[in-house]
Structure formats: structure tokens, C-alpha cells
Amino acid sequence: MTTYSGKNPRALKFRNILYTKGDWKARITINRPKVFNCLNLATLRELSTAFEDAAWDDRVAVLIITGAGDKAFCTGADMNEWKEEFLDRPNDFYKWMGVFMETFERLRNMGKPTIARLNGIVVGGGNELQMSCDLAVAADDIYIGHAGTSRGSVAAAGATQWLPLIVGDRRAREMLLLNEKLDIDKALEWGLVNQVVPRKELDAAVDTIAEKLVNKLPECTRYTKQQLNFWRDFSWSLTIGHLRDWLTVHTSAYEIQEGIKAFTEKRDIDYKAIRRNVATGKPQRRKR
Numbered sequence: 310m311t312t313y314s315g316k317n318p319r320a321l322k323f324r325n326i327l328y329t330k331g332d333w334k335a336r337i338t339i340n341r342p343k344v345f346n347c348l349n350l351a352t353l354r355e356l357s358t359a360f361e362d363a364a365w366d367d368r369v370a371v372l373i374i375t376g377a378g379d380k381a382f383c384t385g386a387d388m389n390e391w392k393e394e395f396l397d398r399p400n401d402f403y404k405w406m407g408v409f410m411e412t413f414e415r416l417r418n419m420g421k422p423t424i425a426r427l428n429g430i431v432v433g434g435g436n437e438l439q440m441s442c443d444l445a446v447a448a449d450d451i452y453i454g455h456a457g458t459s460r461g462s463v464a465a466a467g468a469t470q471w472l473p474l475i476v477g478d479r480r481a482r483e484m485l486l487l488n489e490k491l492d493i494d495k496a497l498e499w500g501l502v503n504q505v506v507p508r509k510e511l512d513a514a515v516d517t518i519a520e521k522l523v524n525k526l527p528e529c530t531r532y533t534k535q536q537l538n539f540w541r542d543f544s545w546s547l548t549i550g551h552l553r554d555w556l557t558v559h560t561s562a563y564e565i566q567e568g569i570k571a572f573t574e575k576r577d578i579d580y581k582a583i584r585r586n587v588a589t590g591k592p593q594r595r596k597r
Contacts, residue, residue, distance in 0.1 A: 313579060333357075344473070346378075347383065350494075354412075364420060369453050371421060372423045374416075375428050384433060385435050386462070395560050399561045402556060407471060413418045413441050414415075422444070425438070425442040428511060429448070433456055440475065446511065447505050449506060453490075454491055458486060459488045462551065470549075503518075
């Protein structure tokens with residue numbers, strides 16, 4: 310009897326990610342450094358395919374995911390794509406969000422341990438991506454943050470569900486409501502990452518943990534991960550469908566559209582003007 314060996318990564322012809330396998334490890338690099346490794350639809354689909362391949366390949370014991378370059382691990386959803394594709398066609402966001410959900414579920418439930426190699430800033434959906442992994446190792450010169458309440462989104466595709474479990478309720482509220490940068494040493498203190506090392510030692514630290522995971526019993530590891538996932542899966546399953554619909558419906562809302570446009574146009578938002586308009590009942594219309 311032969312085991313399933315997966316596909317040759319070259320045959321998959323990825324354009325937005327780099328995917329390699331060898332020595333019982335699979336490595337995925339989000340390869341969009343010019344846009345801080347943010348996630349557009351094409352990248353999500355490629356990640357999903359790679360996650361499926363790594364899950365099926367019996368010669369892969371551990372998956373490592375990182376970002377290209379040294380500026381960003383991942384900064385979440387591609388806001389330029391949101392602006393171009395969804396502001397005028399909000400129902401299409403429902404489809405995009407479905408791919409996002411399926412991709413993250415494949416990563417979380419692949420049955421093999423996963424490591425986030427945090428080589429740069431980790432923002433929004435990027436933090437949700439690294440929290441979908443089992444372990445995280447970070448370079449000592451990065452930060453983690455969320456920007457949803459500042460930039461027209463809601464950090465609810467993992468962050469509102471899992472941050473309270475990982476760092477505690479008050480700390481999660483601090484991150485998600487204030488949107489301030491979390492220093493990586495504080496992230497370590499809070500338990501959001503497992504290890505922080507000088508940048509030059511990042512690869513060695515990740516490889517050391519990966520090798521330790523290779524030298525464990527595969528079925529026992531798989532079921533341990535399954536049991537550990539209970540509270541994450543529980544909170545996710547109760548909230549993610551509601552989130553998907555809420556974001557779809559509210560993509561056409563003024564403050565969502567203003568937040569996304571301001572972000573892509575690199576300008577400030579007049580938050581108090583929005584509040585004044587709401588308080589006085591003044592209609593808020595998107596500027597074209």
C-alpha cells in the first residue's frame with residue numbers, strides 16, 4: 310500500500326504564494342510584499358489549495374506559513390480589491406467572505422500542527438491568520454494590530470472569537486476597540502505568540518520547533534489538536550455566518566464605504582463629523 314504523497318508544488322503554478330515541501334515540512338509564503346502580503350481572492354484560493362495539499366500529503370508533518378520580505382507577515386484583506394469589487398456590488402462580498410471562511414477553516418482543521426513565522430507586521434486578518442495556526446514565532450522588531458473600527462470593517466473572522474480565549478477579554482477589547490499597535494514583547498507577555506527572537510534567528514527558531522513537532526506521534530498529535538480546537542470551533546461556528554451576512558449588508562453603509570475609501574486614498578476620517586450627522590439625522594451619502 311502506498312501513501313498519498315500530494316502534488317508537486319511546481320505543478321500547482323501558484324502566482325501569489327510560494328509553496329515548497331521537503332523533510333516532513335511544508336512551507337507557504339504569501340508572496341505579495343509590495344502590498345504587505347494582503348489577501349485578495351486569488352491569494353485566498355491559492356492558500357486553500359496549498360492547505361488541502363499539505364493536509365493530504367502523508368509526507369508533510371508540519372506546515373509553516375509566513376510572508377515574503379521583512380516588512381509584513383500579512384495585513385489582512387486587500388482593501389483595494391474591496392474598494393474596486395464590493396462598494397458598488399456588496400452582494401459579491403458574500404461570495405468573497407465564503408472563500409475567506411473556507412480557507413481559514415482548512416488551515417485550522419488540517420489535522421497537522423501549523424506554525425506562523427511572523428517576519429513582519431501582523432494586522433487585521435493577518436492576526437486572524439496567525440491565530441489560526443497552532444504556534445507562532447516572531448521577529449523582535451514587529452508589531453501586531455487591528456484597524457477595523459478605524460477603517461470600516463469588523464475584526465470578527467477570528468479576532469472577536471479567539472482573542473479573548475488567547476489574551477483575555479479585557480486585552481482583546483483593548484486591541485479591537487482602540488486599534489493601537491501591540492508591541493511584540495507585550496504580545497509575548499499576553500500569550501499571543503509563543504516566542505520572540507532576533508530577526509537573524511527567526512528561521513532557526515521556527516525550524517527547531519518544526520523538528521520537535523515532526524518527532525511526535527501523528528495520530529496523537531492530530532487528535533490533541535482536534536480537542537484543543539473545541540472552543541475556537543465553537544465560537545467560530547456560532548458567529549461566522551452572522552458576520553458574513555452583516556458585513557455583506559453593511560458594505561453599502563456610509564461609514565463602511567468611507568472607511569475603506571479613506572484607507573485606500575491614504576487620508577484621515579472625520580469621525581466626529583460622522584457622529585454629528587448620525588446625531589442630527591443628516592443623511593450620509595458616499596462621495597463619488
